[in-house]
Amino acid sequence: MPVKRRTIKVDALARVEGEGALYVRTAGKRVTDVRLRIYEPPRFFEAFLRGRAYTETPDITARICGICPVAYQMSACRAMEDACGVQVDGQIRALRRLLYCGEWIESHALHIYMLHAPDFLGYASIVEMARDHQKIVERGLALKRTGNELMRLIGGREVHPINVRVGGFYRAPSRAELDGMVDRLRQARDDAVETVRWVAGFDFPDFEQPYEFVALRRSGEYPIDDGRIVSSGGLDVAAAEYADHFVEEQVPHSNALHSRLRDGFNFNVAGESAGRRSAGGTYLVGPLARYNLNFDALSAPATSAARDAGLGPVCRNPFRSIVVRAVELVYACDEALRLIGQYEAPPRPFVDVPARRATGHGCTEAPRGILYHRYAIDENGVIVSARIVPPTSQNQAQIEADLRDVVQQSLALPDDRLTLRCEQAVRNYDPCISCATHFLRLHIDRG
């Protein structure tokens, strides 16, 4: 009897940021090919950053992504400050973290309510979902609006904020201005707790992966703007060592480079619970990784929301990432309230960052996972080279690995349901394809 072949294909993935397609082939009971094809055109940021001033990076790199511009601004600032040997802390750092909380709230609410929940409830969009679930949709929109308002207050506007500069901010808000956000953030925190409860009730496929999680970690706080790069496999390095442990490679079907952990870099191979280095060095960044590596650092309301939702300190089911994202939504609201509670306007909104010939590294937690920047600048602060590794290109290889296993486990499903399951497996990662493709790196040696 001939082997039955199937092709699962989605030419234009919906409810993701950017342009991607997926393609899976099976022969009998075997998955023979899996491709997350990214056809979004490259924009060559790393090439045209060369020759620009180091102070321009927050404004330029923000344009890489309209969904997480703050992440780009923060990683860029940190890298430039690192290059120039300047440390930014105190209330300026707190204000950065607060701005970042705004982005997490906006981005997570967008993904949970507008992009991901419709999958679980069988709707094409939030607009369709609103016909049957008006109150829930309104709650999601209110959460998103609060995130945007926080970004607007500190950043000047929600998409591509204008108030961020290397060294801090152009203008620091007054205590009274921030106090005006407190009631809305309290409401948002309550809504976020409700969100956790709501999404925890969805139906999740039984699917677990032995992921290697990679996230930032810094003692005493859940990672947002700072920390060492750690993994469930035992990696623990500074941002400056990123390139020693991760590689990017070009694959024919994608305009985004795939990241992998370098071969032969193996810690802790023994214990399954400590994480098993997966074949091919794939790894996962984003909410699931942050949660598994930093559960102990969540605030009390976030921990209790997780517990009530039946989540323990470990979650390896990517379909449950929507619950973890909702727990982070609680955390971001709570952390914003904490930061506002102890805020005092700094005497000067920025510290001076004089240029010097050096290389700097910056790594922060974008809503979708770690975002790494490295720049070399000359003595006048002109950029000599730039390297940017966004979270989605790091997750690409893992998304393909998930797809392969999801299909393998779900071969009994009819094509339409299997296709939806595959789309969900991609949306679990909240992929930001606009980010991922805008980094095709160009190096030119003119000798």
Added chain:
Amino acid sequence: MARRRSPAKVPSRAPARRPALAVWKFASCDGCQLTLLSCEDELLTIAGRMDIAYFLEASSGAVRGPYDVSLVEGSITTAHDAERIRRVRQASRFLVTIGACATAGGIQTLRNFQDVREFTQAVYAKPDYIETLATSTPISAHVKVDFELQGCPINKAQLLEVLSAYLQGRAPGIRNHSVCVECKRRGTVCVMVARGTPCLGPVTHAGCGAICPAYDRGCYGCYGPMESPNTTSLTGRWRHLGVPDAAIARAYRGINGEKEPFRKAAEALGVPMPGDPHAR
């Protein structure tokens, strides 16, 4: 180069059925289409007045064209996209470009001065995998555009105005003046006059609400040139403030660097683009 279409050609009266709205993405950051999703208070109202027929970022249900209104985000950077925008135009009654990428080619026009093909071959093990044109061009370089909404990103109120105007069968009330007027309205003290902070406000199209000066910094031109800007005078002013020519050129060659008035202002300074092979 793209020129502002003004006054906009709008249908004489709104159609009786709910008009079909489509949102398209080309090379861009998603920020302008996100602006539509960020209309949290108005989104469901818009969905009640218009049929959101194609919006891939927000919905997996796609309705075939033709569409009454198409919002187009992003610039054209591949041969495939140059073809796709023609099909979008054919399927659209009223086509609005949203944002600096679609309207001016966007920040990715900074590649236009560089030899992209040479770079690709110098770097990639398999350059054939990468399909890209040497330039990034605005939508109007390829098809007829009915209205252009400037800004990086576009302003939410302006987007709502364009949609409302369409529904009411009138031209959008988008003003053409400079950011300076918005500062005056807002009561912001001029950062350039009072503090000597270099500002592109005098030559930049209004619409953002003049947020940069309100946050103690100079405008960096993300809304692109206003109609007939006096860049010569502004360049003189910046020089007077002690800004080196290279930095002035960089300021013009930013997010809207390919828009003619800014491109010419930068060229007038005689500063080569970094990476320009012909400049060395």
